[in-house]
Amino acid sequence: GAVIASALPYMMTNWFGISNLAPEGEIPDSVKFSFYIGAAVFFLAVGWTVFSTKEYSPEELKKFSEAEEKRSSIIESDGRKQVSAAKFFKDGSIWLLLGVVITIVITFSLEEIDYGLYVLFVGGAAFGILQIIAGLLTKNSNTENGFVVVLNDLYNMPKTMKQLAVVQFFSWFALFAMWIYTTPSVTQHVYGATDPTTALYNKGADWVGVLMAVYNGFAAIMAFVLVWLAKRTSRKTVHLISLIAGGLGLASFYLIKDPNLLIISELGIGLAWASILAMPYAILAGSLPAEKMGVYMGIFNFFIVIPQITAASILGFFVRNVVSGEAIYAMVLGGASMILAGFMVLFVDDVDEEIK
Structure with missing residues (x-):
């Protein structure tokens, strides 16, 4: 699939004579038709999955849920290391501070705004905020919250x-x-x-x-x-x-x-x-x-x-x-x-x- 998809624009132009030229700001027909074909194949693949894949019955889902509950009880009793609220606060504050400071620096040091850099460093600041939130939840003994569990597992990789x-x-x-x-x-x-x-x-x-x-x-x-x-x-x-x-x-x-x-x-x-x-x-x-x-x-x-x-x-x-x-x-x-x-x-x- 990847081989055919990659070669489609070339095939459209050299095999079927479809133009690969377009005015500035427009997309060549060879690329348009390649995407149309890709969209059609994608739609057919999704349709095949929908109509050919058997869903689990409510009874099967209930069994899976019971098994998951047993597994969770084992995890809770296995001495899983919980990241402290203080650790979340400390690391989150560092990420937030660095993200904000670097964002301010690039704002005033670059002649032209580069939004890509903003995405990177504002994202770092946002990660810091998420850690601080996890710290607040942990401080309130809400350690089974899914959000806290994921961040805790991230720390304990x-x-x-x-x-x-x-x-x-x-x-x-x-x-x-x-x-x-x-x-x-x-x-x-x-x-x-x-x-x-x-x-x-x-x-x-x-x-x-x-x-x-x-x-x-x-x-x-x-x-x-x-x-x-x-x-x-x-x-x-x-x-x-x-x-x-x-x-x-x-x-x-x-x-x-x-x-x-x-x-x-x-x-x-x-x-x-x-x-x-x-x-x-x-x-x-x-x-x-x-x-x-x-x-x-x-x-x-x-x-x-x-x-x-x-x-x-x-x-x-x-x-x-x-x-x-x-x-x-x-x-x-x-x-x-x-x-x-x-x-x-x-x-x-x-x-x-x-x-x-």
Whole structure:
């Protein structure tokens, strides 16, 4: 699905003769039809799920609820560490103070307002407020409140999960840099086009769709290979190699001027993508208490969203103000971030491997 979706704009133009040009401020027909097809497929998939998936009966739901109550009583009696109100107040105050101070600084130091930076630092201040609220609830002995429970679990993440969070942050920061800046990087750096209304720019943009299809297709193939490699080496080794390959693939965009050679770069990115979707979760699962698996898997996804917000907040500022609008350097930065993520894998404790 990802392969076809990525290649659709290219297919629309080169196979079906649909124009990839549009006046400034408008969307080319090739992109419009690609989205129409995507929307139709998405609608059909949702419909298939609705009509083919059996719902649980009230009796089954009651049994699940009873089992959950038993599980909760076990959790309550297992000596779960509760974060103190004072800890929530202290950490929340630090986050709030830093968020407010940095927001004020950027407001008065930047000539032009950068709303992306505001999102990042106001978000930090908001997280501080949430911790203070959790502190107030904890002080009032309202520790079973779902909001407090989630923040408490966030503080009490297993060691392996904390280590993987760092790996995930730099991995996904790199991915979001790629998804945002591949098109402007290729069109500007490889094709030498910056005007979205020109045929050359849209030729480069269509080729980016092909490149995206290549890394998704290669990832689908390598997903099976990585399982085999992990059994013969280790999950950490596989993830380390894959992330470094992906980082080199991203950074290599700076060195390559032939659009066809970018396919080689995408192979490294595809290898990293296959590993990112599997290895961190496989490593994480072995370190989590069974009764908290769902909660911690949910919290773990924070470390996909947080780098997304960070990338969206600072990369625009970086490209506009630091590298004079040359988007290719965002790809280089993404490559460096993914390579750093690879080396951070060395510091992750894989509990299952230690047991072996």
